[in-house]
Amino acid sequence: MHFGLPVWLTIVAAPLITALFALATGYPSLRVKGHYFAIVTLAFNMVIFIVLMNYTSLTHGEAGIPGIPKPGSKGGLFNFRDRETYYYFMVICAVGMTGLAALIARSRVGQILVAIRQNEPMVTAIGIPAWKYKLFAFVTSAMFAGFAGALYAHYQSFINPDVFGVAQSLDAILAVIMGGSGTIAGPAIGAFIVVFLPEVLRFADSFRLILYGLILVLATIFMPRGIVGLSSDLFDRLTRRVQK
Structure with a gap:
């Protein structure tokens, strides 16, 4: 909205930007475990919400950002301004992301993550750097959220800090x-x-x-x-x- 970037570019860039934020917040957050980890991530959530509410020059605060364009155009093959078309587009994206999550879960990385969930000290004892895999999961989940957030914003054509x-x-x-x-x-x-x-x-x-x-x-x-x-x-x- 501020720089006039193409819609598809912003949708692709959203998960990459959230990945960078996840790297910045995930490394210190993962130094704590259990309930403390949940408290730290919740604190980051509250900090981001406060920033979004007060950084009015970028987010317009509680008034939000209206007029966010939808992808595609009326003259194109798919008119994403039509809610039904956008709905099926979202279904395809949801199925694709679910399939990607299943592939990750069945991969070697996914098996290591399951092992970490079951017994992290044992995984660390056999020489596997558990924190790297936990950071991978943290960043990957943030990318999923960033992609979903971009699709949501362009579907609603409006976004404000309430959804954060x-x-x-x-x-x-x-x-x-x-x-x-x-x-x-x-x-x-x-x-x-x-x-x-x-x-x-x-x-x-x-x-x-x-x-x-x-x-x-x-x-x-x-x-x-x-x-x-x-x-x-x-x-x-x-x-x-x-x-x-």
């Missing part, structure tokens, strides 16, 4: 918890729940947030592995009964 708040970060975490961490399908399923559950609970407007929170707490207690983990356990039980 803590609530949105918590929604992303809850999507992983509800769907099932450590899986490819889990976050996708959890995202549908996080998006649609508040809408379903609109009939109880006064108690909507209370019910929403209660459902999430119960799901975390009784489904620690998420919906994917619960489905896997049920399938294993049914398989055992059939074999008997």
Whole structure:
């Protein structure tokens, strides 16, 4: 918007820019572990939100940036100004990114990341620099977020700091918890729940947030592995009964 760059160029550049920010924040963040890591990244989130709110010469503050152009043109093969066309474009991007995540998970790097999650001291003991792989995961997830953010901004044609708040970060975490961490399908399923559950609970407007929170707490207690983990356990039980 400030420099008149082509839309497709900014969409491609977005994940690269977020990767640079992830490198700058990820290295010091990964020096701590567990809950402390979550607190540090949340603190970075709050710092970025404050900067976006006050750096008005760039972001226009709470007023945001209107008039963000959509890719393509009406005379082109695909008119991305049409919401239906843009929707299918987003579906293709989502499937592509999910496929890329699956390839990473099945690669040697993905197997090492699983090993780090299970027993990081043992991985370090056999000579694998765990922090490098954790930084890779940190940067890769930031690139995914940057790409999604660019698509969102050009779809909405407007963006302001509200979408960078803590609530949105918590929604992303809850999507992983509800769907099932450590899986490819889990976050996708959890995202549908996080998006649609508040809408379903609109009939109880006064108690909507209370019910929403209660459902999430119960799901975390009784489904620690998420919906994917619960489905896997049920399938294993049914398989055992059939074999008997």
